Amino acid sequence: MKKKIKSRKVKSLIESAIVYAMDASEDFRKELIALKLENAKLRKELDESRGLEKEFPMSLEEYRRYGRQMIVEGTGGVEGQVKLRNARILVVGAGGLGCPVLPYLAGAGVGQIGIVDNDVVDTSNLHRQVLHDSTKVGMLKCESAKQVLNKLNPHVTVVTYPLRLDGSNAFEIFQGYDYVLDCTDTPLARYLISDVAVNLGMTVVSASGLGTEGQLTILNFCNVGPCYRCFYPKPPSPNAVSSCQEGGVIGPCIGLVGTMMAVETLKLILGIYTAKNFQPFLKAYSGFPDQTLRTFKMRGRQDSCECSGKNPTVTREAIESGEINYSVFCGSRDYNVCTPEERITVKNYEEKYHNDKLRGHILLDVRPHHHYGISHVPESYNLTVKELKDMEGELTKLKDEIPDIGIDSEVIVMCRYGNDSQLATRLLKDKFGISNVKDVKGGFFKYIDEINPRLPKY
Amino acid sequence: MVKVKVEFMGGLDVIFNKQRMHQVLIDGGEVTIKDLIDYIVAEMISNKNDIGVFVENGTIRPGILTLINDADWELEGGEEYVLEDGDIISFTSTLHGG
Ligand SMILES: [Zn+2]
Numbered sequence: 001m002k003k004k005i006k007s008r009k010v011k012s013l014i015e016s017a018i019v020y021a022m023d024a025s026e027d028f029r030k031e032l033i034a035l036k037l038e039n040a041k042l043r044k045e046l047d048e049s050r051g052l053e054k055e056f057p058m059s060l061e062e063y064r065r066y067g068r069q070m071i072v073e074g075t076g077g078v079e080g081q082v083k084l085r086n087a088r089i090l091v092v093g094a095g096g097l098g099c100p101v102l103p104y105l106a107g108a109g110v111g112q113i114g115i116v117d118n119d120v121v122d123t124s125n126l127h128r129q130v131l132h133d134s135t136k137v138g139m140l141k142c143e144s145a146k147q148v149l150n151k152l153n154p155h156v157t158v159v160t161y162p163l164r165l166d167g168s169n170a171f172e173i174f175q176g177y178d179y180v181l182d183c184t185d186t187p188l189a190r191y192l193i194s195d196v197a198v199n200l201g202m203t204v205v206s207a208s209g210l211g212t213e214g215q216l217t218i219l220n221f222c223n224v225g226p227c228y229r230c231f232y233p234k235p236p237s238p239n240a241v242s243s244c245q246e247g248g249v250i251g252p253c254i255g256l257v258g259t260m261m262a263v264e265t266l267k268l269i270l271g272i273y274t275a276k277n278f279q280p281f282l283k284a285y286s287g288f289p290d291q292t293l294r295t296f297k298m299r300g301r302q303d304s305c306e307c308s309g310k311n312p313t314v315t316r317e318a319i320e321s322g323e324i325n326y327s328v329f330c331g332s333r334d335y336n337v338c339t340p341e342e343r344i345t346v347k348n349y350e351e352k353y354h355n356d357k358l359r360g361h362i363l364l365d366v367r368p369h370h371h372y373g374i375s376h377v378p379e380s381y382n383l384t385v386k387e388l389k390d391m392e393g394e395l396t397k398l399k400d401e402i403p404d405i406g407i408d409s410e411v412i413v414m415c416r417y418g419n420d421s422q423l424a425t426r427l428l429k430d431k432f433g434i435s436n437v438k439d440v441k442g443g444f445f446k447y448i449d450e451i452n453p454r455l456p457k458y
Numbered sequence: 459m460v461k462v463k464v465e466f467m468g469g470l471d472v473i474f475n476k477q478r479m480h481q482v483l484i485d486g487g488e489v490t491i492k493d494l495i496d497y498i499v500a501e502m503i504s505n506k507n508d509i510g511v512f513v514e515n516g517t518i519r520p521g522i523l524t525l526i527n528d529a530d531w532e533l534e535g536g537e538e539y540v541l542e543d544g545d546i547i548s549f550t551s552t553l554h555g556g
Contacts, residue, residue, distance in 0.1 A: 097556045185556040187521075210555040213468060232552065236521025240511065242469070244555040254556070282523070282530075284467060284550060296525050296548075299532035389507055 031151075038154045057082050062155060066109050080270050081109060085155070087269045088112040088176060092165060092193060093183035094141040095119070096249060097207055099131035100258035101181060101265070106149040106156045108266060113149065114177055115142040116161040124458070128251030165189060167319040167326065170196040179268055181261055182206040182219075185243060187235050188330045194219050194228030195324070198308045199316045204228075205264045207257050210247045212287035214257030217280075217298070218264060220308065221273065226280050229314070230302040238331045246416075253287035260285070335419040337426045343439045344412075346447040353412055354451075361410040362402060366424045367444065371416065375456040377444070385420050385427070393431035410436045418443040460489045460541045464498065468551035470522070473508040484541070491524065492537040494547060512549075521552045 041059070056063070057078060063070075066084075070077050087110050091098050094117040105113055119141050121132045129141075136144040142160035149158045161173055165184075174180060174196055182193045182204055190206065197204045197220050204219040206228065220227045244254075260283065267273055280298040285291075307314035318324045344352075353361050354377070363380040365372055372382040381402050391397040398405055405411070411434055415421040418441050425439040440447065448455045464480045471478045484497055495513065503509055511519070517537070518524055524531040525548040526539055541547070 093556055095556055183556050185554060187554055190554070208553040208556050210553045211469065213553060215468070215550075215553050231523070232521060234520035236519070236552065237514070240519065240521055240551070241554050247469075247555065249555055286467070294528065296523070297529040297533065299530045386507075390505060 034154070058085070062109070065153075065155075069108060074270075074272070076270055083269055083271070084109045084266070085111045088114070088178050089181065089265060089269075090114040090116065090174060090177040090179070091181045091183055092116045092189070093185065094129075094131070094145045095125065095183065095185065096128045096209065096244065096251070096254035097183035097258035097261060098141075098145070098181075099129045100255045101183060101262045102131060102145050102149060103152055104259065104262035105265060106153045106158070108262075109153065109155060110265075110269070111155075112157045112159065112177075114159045114161060114173070115145055116163065116165055116173065117142045117145075118162050118164050128249060128254055130251065130255070165192060167192065167196075167322055167324065171200065171316060171320060174200055174202060177202070179265060180204045181265060183258065183261070186330070187241060188326045190228055191235065191329065192319075192326055195307050195314050195319055196316075198223075198227045198314075199319065203268060205261050205268070207261050209254040209257050209285075210242060210244065210249055212250050212253045214253060214260075214285040214287075216257055216260050216264070216283040216285070218268070218273070218278075221278050221280075222275050224275065224301060225278065226299055226301045227305060227308040229307045230299060230305045230309075231282075233302075233305070235330045238333045250287060253285070256287075257285055333419070335422050338422045338439050342425055342429075342437070343422075343441045345441050346450050349412065349414075349440050349447065350451045361412050362405055364402070364411055364413050364424070364428075365444070366413060366415045366420050371458075374458050377414070377447070377455075380414070385423050388424055388427050388431075391432075393427075393433075395432055398432060405434070407433050407435065409434060410438075412438050412440060414440045414447070415443045416445055418446065459483060459485050460545075461543050462494070462541050462545045462547055464494070464502075465546060465548040466550075467548060468522075468553055470512070470549055470551045473503055473505070473511050475504070489541045490537060491526070491531060491539045491541065491547065494541060495537075518549070523550050523552065524548070525550070 058081065066081050069075060070081050076083065089105055089110050091101055091113060094102065094115050102113065102115065121136045121139050121141055121144055123137055126132060126134065131148055132141065132144045140162050142162050146158045146160050149156060163169060170192060180193060180197050180202055182190060184190060184193065194204060201223040203221050206219050207214060207216040218225065280300055282296045282298050284294045284296065301308050303310045306312060314324055359379065363377060365376055365380045365382045366385050368384055369382060383401055395407065411428055413421040413424045413428070418439065421439045421443060425437050428434045428437045445457055448457045461483050464482050466474050466478055474480065480502065484493065486493065495518065499509055499513055503512060513519055526534045527546055531539060
């Protein structure tokens, strides 16, 4: 078993060395030398283990590296460290949660870390996804993370999966690991990860966050604890789900929750949690205005659960065959509520309206006010879809905000990406009776991209 | 009459004037969580368009966890739990970002 892990490590290091050798830059040359040394050392260790029984279970460098954690009481010392080295952890998502989890697990000496993520680093990620950096914009997040982890701890094997997890690929990937960490950002991924883990008998550390808040739990503990479906038998309505992209998120708040995931993972590996002492829980962190961490005692595994209950229908076969359709189960918001005639391109907008010196039209921006405050097109009005809804079609209320508006006005509606503006267009036409309303396809961000890149995009 | 604290977390406070903690007094003999939910819908959600954020098909919307003194309401009898003076009832929306 140990030999296998070592030869795998040697092989992957050789592969990495080849990749690095192709890049001639000085940094990579240095790295190549380090990898060669590491490779030689691992070979030596492998030879040793083939022959004589080794004097110590770890190299002297590993003793020095992990000393400060081995001497913490309760970690099990050398024995605990060997458990960490033998552990294989799969991290799904190298974003706001994955960024702190990954280096802490690598630093602690977890033997193999898998990273599933098919997204690339974007500038708008960097305020919170601090494992990546400005030079990595456009690079796959899993590869960017791997580079950092390899430098942090060469004893760790890092495997990357630059793909989107789905019912057909999840089982094969999960099977090579002991624990799965859910660092994803959609209900769909959360149900999928939990379902696959239950079917394989794996424990999941699951967390999420938004704004200044975060939540953390352990699912399917030892294949007896509650799963995601036990907590949430029905998915939330897609309209109630907010993402970091639209809801925003504070870096250290989500980072703290990710760090807590790393703590939970170490506890699982070191055997701090046992079938006897484990109690289902959900931790709720709040960053503003006071920092608080609450622990809620949660329900156990539910007999009625469709995945982990008495008569499961969410089986491996059903997931792999696609019979369980996660997109249908979780649903999606229907934004396409406007006809083609009711929509104009940003180019049309610029030519026909924006440069219109007489301003015969009213430009309505329906983004949240704090978004509008960051940047907007001059001479526009700002009312959100919700505010429009709350007026319940009363034109007088709308006139309080936009004095010049009437049922004969020509109104152009814009939002961030062209989704909410469609909903607003429908409201203005159907509820307020304004007949000449048009939605700008792709919204403010498309306008910035294609027409005026000097405006700030956030 | 029963006097409890009601708390809204995970962003649910936006429909309660952004106030997380509320003191609530409800008249009656045995007041259940079901009664409390009805009371919240009738008396505490000022904008009726927001009701769907909190309840769906007559019960708490999927994706909201209900907690009685920091314990999942499933452990305490769910909607039928009878409130006691000093109870803290928390509602938290599930977060999905990461
Ligand atoms: Zn379950």
